[in-house]
Amino acid sequence: MKQILIIDDDENLGDLLTQYLARYEMQAHVALTPSKGLEMIKKLKPDLLILDVMLPEKDGFEVCREIRAKSSIYGQLPILMLTAHAEVTDRIVGLELGADDYLPKPFEPRELVARIHNILRRSGDDASMRDIKPIKGLDVDPSRREVKLDKVVLDLTTMEYELLILFMQYPNKTFTRDELMNRLRGIDAELFSRAVDTLVSRLRHKLGDTSKTPRFIKTVWGRGYTFIGEQL
Amino acid sequence: MKQILIIDDDENLGDLLTQYLARYEMQAHVALTPSKGLEMIKKLKPDLLILDVMLPEKDGFEVCREIRAKSSIYGQLPILMLTAHAEVTDRIVGLELGADDYLPKPFEPRELVARIHNILRRSGDDASMRDIKPIKGLDVDPSRREVKLDKVVLDLTTMEYELLILFMQYPNKTFTRDELMNRLRGIDAELFSRAVDTLVSRLRHKLGDTSKTPRFIKTVWGRGYTFIGEQL
DNA sequence: CATCGATGATAAGTATTTGTTTCATCCTAT
DNA sequence: ATAGGATGAAACAAATACTTATCATCGATG
Known part of the structure; x- marks a missing residue:
């Protein structure tokens, strides 16, 4: 709190x-x-x-x-x-x-x-104090805002980075779209668009993830998204 | 509603x-x-x-x-x-x-x-506040909307999950089809079809249940369905 | 103040779930 | 046993939810 x-x-x-x-x-x-x-x-x-x-x-x-x-x-x-x-x-x-x-x-x-x-x-x-769980294949350096996927530095935007960090704080938790929006934008933002989907899609792409066989971000139909990266 | x-x-x-x-x-x-x-x-x-x-x-x-x-x-x-x-x-x-x-x-x-x-x-x-009775072999985590059957996570759709939760709130209660329809869809839905039967059938399948020797969902002929999971 | 990148909105395309139909099967009352 | 309604489940259809390409907008940058 x-x-x-x-x-x-x-x-x-x-x-x-x-x-x-x-x-x-x-x-x-x-x-x-x-x-x-x-x-x-x-x-x-x-x-x-x-x-x-x-x-x-x-x-x-x-x-x-x-x-x-x-x-x-x-x-x-x-x-x-x-x-x-x-x-x-x-x-x-x-x-x-x-x-x-x-x-x-x-x-x-x-x-x-x-x-x-x-x-x-x-x-x-x-961000730096947040408790980011170690995930196989992902290295995060909060002080530098840098993420490496399998040793390769990713070029993430602010939102993408924030989303990823949020996911990594709560692996296996299913977030609804509202929840993600609220956590990322800090207000009771309402979704009149597919903004979250778009963001997830872009992050997925940079993570080399596909929606059908996801390595990291799984779609939970009718609910939201779950980060499922294998924990170390 | x-x-x-x-x-x-x-x-x-x-x-x-x-x-x-x-x-x-x-x-x-x-x-x-x-x-x-x-x-x-x-x-x-x-x-x-x-x-x-x-x-x-x-x-x-x-x-x-x-x-x-x-x-x-x-x-x-x-x-x-x-x-x-x-x-x-x-x-x-x-x-x-x-x-x-x-x-x-x-x-x-x-x-x-x-x-x-x-x-x-x-x-x-x-929904997480609902009073779900503990049933042998079934673990429900409402906050994650996750159900485990004998330690294995089930991939349930929204309706299937809702139906299961409803059943688990009232073990041994016999629900008529309209009752189920009303509770699940929140309105006096007319029964044009066998939507409920189909839903039950699909849930049964995922629960590994057979209609002849049911472990969880029993058919009450002429009335409806009863959830009979062994309570812990 | 022009440009560029990031983000939001829209919409077309795709996937999944949910509802309906159908028919084989089951149950119960004759 | 058999007729007739009830049920189970497969197959199909409709509705709903998700993905992503593309465009619009906004704010930062120089």
């Missing part, structure tokens, strides 16, 4: 988000002031920080700057900034200070969830 | 949705006023409530709040709110009040269906 720290003096919003994020397997914690927030970072070691710009004591930019300056303490904590106004200058300043993304208030909860997933994915911290 | 209650004073929209949802195995009922709506909830025990924000008497937020407040009466009924304007603030307020999702009008019917599915999925209305 992902731990999210929210630094925002609007207690109401904090509770709301806590409740909302819980639905997406994220545990949120709220700090009402920057000083409390910084404390909680050390204790909680959250996976992501949601930081409001308007804060008591000092503003969010200040906090962000501080966290980045003391990276020895706080690490490369991903930061999502919330700003009251959708002003472009805010955005640039925020990004320059090292925030990973920015979201103008008011925002849609769904949008927030989507961005959180994006950041977590991008920050790679996510 | 899922029961959906719609509280909306636009009768036209209600009829339209009722018709549309029927295609997705959802039976919709329309209440034109909040008071009628609340009454119908008690009677119908719907699986989901679609609630318009603009209503006579009191608005949708009020209704939502009331339902959540009286959860002892209404339970944790999932609520999908329809708002006239796609205003973000509305969304936040609604979520705060306990609605499970939001959909701004006008919306696409399929988008509605998608969100309904999401909510129902989230609210844990899942």
Whole structure:
């Protein structure tokens, strides 16, 4: 379960988000002031920080700057900034200070969830720590985002790589299309198209897999897909 | 068949949705006023409530709040709110009040269906919760939708799996053919044919069963079928 | 701002499942 | 035992789900 720290003096919003994020397997914690927030970072070691710009004591930019300056303490904590106004200058300043993304208030909860997933994915911290099971014929180097199939490096796109990693985390689990979409895109994305099928097809192709006699990705008719690579 | 209650004073929209949802195995009922709506909830025990924000008497937020407040009466009924304007603030307020999702009008019917599915999925209305009795020689893993017969994984189609699960929920119960048809297809399906017999036959075959000396599925002549697997 | 690659949508083609028909066989009541 | 409806299962047909080629779109890159 992902731990999210929210630094925002609007207690109401904090509770709301806590409740909302819980639905997406994220545990949120709220700090009402920057000083409390910084404390909680050390204790909680959250996976992501949601930081409001308007804060008591000092503003969010200040906090962000501080966290980045003391990276020895706080690490490369991903930061999502919330700003009251959708002003472009805010955005640039925020990004320059090292925030990973920015979201103008008011925002849609769904949008927030989507961005959180994006950041977590991008920050790679996510991917490298994931528990990838060893599969015969496949060598994954998460730090390099590199996959070798029978000693040959594969040229995978972001989505293809993510899909493969997801499969390798749960060999023999049958994923429905919804599940895959949600895990890959981070939102309750609905499928009005064969996007997942297409993605699977492309990955299969690069893995040298055929749908009829699959070595890795098996189609489970009427349900979804299963990764069946022989485990080492 | 899922029961959906719609509280909306636009009768036209209600009829339209009722018709549309029927295609997705959802039976919709329309209440034109909040008071009628609340009454119908008690009677119908719907699986989901679609609630318009603009209503006579009191608005949708009020209704939502009331339902959540009286959860002892209404339970944790999932609520999908329809708002006239796609205003973000509305969304936040609604979520705060306990609605499970939001959909701004006008919306696409399929988008509605998608969100309904999401909510129902989230609210844990899942097949995996069904109470499957342990049967000697059969191992079922509902989360993976996998069945093992004497340690060997069976390759079952959706219908075959559903039929088997149904049987395993009620060992020794004799099902008539219409009963099976209704439980599997969720509607009062007319028996034009011997679809059930064929299905049973195919499942039997995969279970290694013979109709003469059945290990699992016994034919009750003139009545239907009984699952007789030895219970553990 | 033009290009390129990645991803999403569409649609034609293919495969699989599910329903129907059929007929041989089985059961039960005469 | 036999007639007549009920059942099993094979073969065929229809419906449904999947694959993949192709095109459109979007965002990144220079």
